[in-house]
Amino acid sequence: MDEVIQRTALHSTHEELGGKMVPFAGWEMPVQYSSIMQEHTAVREKCGIFDISHMGEVFITGPAAGERLNALLTNDVSKLSIGKGQYTLMLNEQGGVIDDLILYRSGEDSYFAVINAACIDRDVPHMQQHLAGDGVDFRNESDDWSAMAVQGPHAADIFSQVLPDMELPPRNGILEKDGLIICRTGYTGEDGFEFFSPHDVAAEWFKKFIAAGAEPCGLGCRDSLRLEVGFPLNGSDLSEDITPLESGLGFFVSLDSADFLGKEILVKQKADGLKRKLVGIQYTGKGAPPRAHYAVESAQGEVIGELTSGVFSPSLKSGIGMAYLPIDHTKIGTDVCIEVRGKRFPAKVVKKPFYKKG
Numbered sequence: 001m002d003e004v005i006q007r008t009a010l011h012s013t014h015e016e017l018g019g020k021m022v023p024f025a026g027w028e029m030p031v032q033y034s035s036i037m038q039e040h041t042a043v044r045e046k047c048g049i050f051d052i053s054h055m056g057e058v059f060i061t062g063p064a065a066g067e068r069l070n071a072l073l074t075n076d077v078s079k080l081s082i083g084k085g086q087y088t089l090m091l092n093e094q095g096g097v098i099d100d101l102i103l104y105r106s107g108e109d110s111y112f113a114v115i116n117a118a119c120i121d122r123d124v125p126h127m128q129q130h131l132a133g134d135g136v137d138f139r140n141e142s143d144d145w146s147a148m149a150v151q152g153p154h155a156a157d158i159f160s161q162v163l164p165d166m167e168l169p170p171r172n173g174i175l176e177k178d179g180l181i182i183c184r185t186g187y188t189g190e191d192g193f194e195f196f197s198p199h200d201v202a203a204e205w206f207k208k209f210i211a212a213g214a215e216p217c218g219l220g221c222r223d224s225l226r227l228e229v230g231f232p233l234n235g236s237d238l239s240e241d242i243t244p245l246e247s248g249l250g251f252f253v254s255l256d257s258a259d260f261l262g263k264e265i266l267v268k269q270k271a272d273g274l275k276r277k278l279v280g281i282q283y284t285g286k287g288a289p290p291r292a293h294y295a296v297e298s299a300q301g302e303v304i305g306e307l308t309s310g311v312f313s314p315s316l317k318s319g320i321g322m323a324y325l326p327i328d329h330t331k332i333g334t335d336v337c338i339e340v341r342g343k344r345f346p347a348k349v350v351k352k353p354f355y356k357k358g
Contacts, residue, residue: 006027014216190357
């Protein structure tokens with residue numbers, strides 16, 4: 001049976017703006033409008049806007065909500081103050097990553113989570129199973145919201161132009177007002193915000209942000225932007241077979257807080273020592289653009305892994321990627337090679353993020 005491809009409420013707007021549409025995570029989304037290089041540069045230097053309506057939105061409320069969430073997610077929910085959000089992970093019983101997400105605390109007993117598009121069908125029943133019960137109300141409203149991400153150094157100025165009577169929340173903050181949800185977060189390494197609205201007004205808001213100076217951007221530059229700053233992509237860099245410790249996300253795992261699903265595995269893994277780790281890899285010279293699944297070889301020519309993500313970095317003018325390598329090949333400065341269609345391109349293990357502002 002052919003996969004049913006969904007369209008966001010902004011689909012016709014993308015076509016009007018000349019967006020090149022491609023299938024992604026069950027949705028038809030714009031990969032680019034002008035060029036990936038131009039859109040990438042717009043976000044780094046000015047401001048870009050992305051349709052992220054394919055992402056999922058769930059609400060968890062009730063007097064037991066915080067306690068139940070703390071037993072499910074890796075970050076310490078009890079430390080999350082009202083009006084703030086935190087990056088966290090949801091694991092299976094083996095400690096593998098089901099999804100990485102942002103959890104916001106919008107009230108004393110009210111939480112809002114944004115989950116990955118490809119994970120909605122898996123996340124929702126898993127969350128319902130572990131959160132449902134007395135004292136918790138769980139609502140999946142993924143079909144009810146449109147969303148857009150406005151990202152770049154000019155994002156705050158654009159917000160003030162479009163919404164002069166509303167104050168942009170502080171970094172990692174959340175604001176709910178007039179039927180809108182605004183979160184000061186993003187996936188690009190730049191300042192910006194994510195804007196959630198009902199479907200029927202989404203196109204109007206999207207065009208207002210463009211009129212104020214945001215350039216429409218597609219999935220192509222979203223990938224290069226997030227990889228430059230070392231943000232993982234679920235399904236590529238993260239999976240249910242890999243733990244967050246192996247992914248280098250231990251900062252978002254609170255092993256000293258309440259027990260959460262998969263914690264025992266992580267405690268043992270930390271005690272025993274990692275056998276593999278996700279590292280950044282960068283070409284030391286020119287080479288064909290690296291892509292996911294290209295082989296990574298040691299300096300001696302032995303295949304030691306494969307890229308989970310790879311791209312030509314517009315900011316660094318160099319090929320970059322990430323790969324899980326055996327622990328004895330993960331030291332910064334280790335020489336490796338990327339094999340591309342029979343050719344070997346020299347590279348090194350480097351510290352993430354690849355790109356830093358300034």
